[in-house]
Amino acid sequence: MDVNKTEQIDFCENSLQNIQNLIARMDLKAGIVLTIAGLLSPGVYPFVVALFEHHASATLRFALFCILAIYFVMLIFILWQIRKVFIARPASVGNYSQAPLMLYPFLILKNFKSDKDYAAKALELSHENIISDYANQIMECSNIYSLKHEHVNKAINGLLLLLVPWVLFLATSTGFLLLQKDLSDPHSKPEIASVDSKVNGVATAISAVDKGTALRPKAR
Secondary structure, three states, X not given: OOOOHHHHHHHHHHHHHHHHHHHHHHHHHHHHHHHHHHHHHHHOHHHHHHHHHOOOOHHHHHHHHHHHHHXXXXXXXXXXXXXXXXXXXXXXXXXHOOOOOXXXXXXXXHHOOOHHHHHXXXXXXXXXXXXXXXXXXXXXXXXXXXXXXXXXXXXXXXXXXXXXXXXXXXXXXXXXXXXXXXXXXXXXXXXXXXXXXXXXXXXXXXXXXHHHHHHOOOOO
């Protein structure tokens, strides 16, 4: 099947647009990971304050400090990967290409001093030059997508690992604070004693009923 020149250019343009859409999805995923990590971190602070207010033991503080240290190391790792996703990159493929390099912004500024130079070059373009430039831009964007994809995956894996120390810290802190609340509550022990007295009273009543039944003469 013969493909005319317009269809060739349309194909390259659609390919480039598809890759740019994939890059936008990687940026969106990176933003979601960053948001989740940002929502997890403030939840740690109240527990840290509460632990110091309730005078947790040195052993417990040390254990929780180690957990927090792991948490923040993982958080820094995630932020570093997200930074690599959003950071602007210079052209890489174009330095080794024979294309006119009229699509990539960095290369345009590098190769043309003014808009007149760019316009003059554009008027001289052949069909092969246009296809070659599209191919160059497709390779550049594919390289960008590949790098973003790698760092987003690392950030997602880091987020999953971040949940482990986060859950462990909150579970341990919550357990300690609930235990401290039970021990410091002045009404907890009287309530237990009251329940015990009620149980003993019921048991005494049952015992008295049993004795009364045993002493009652049988009907003839």
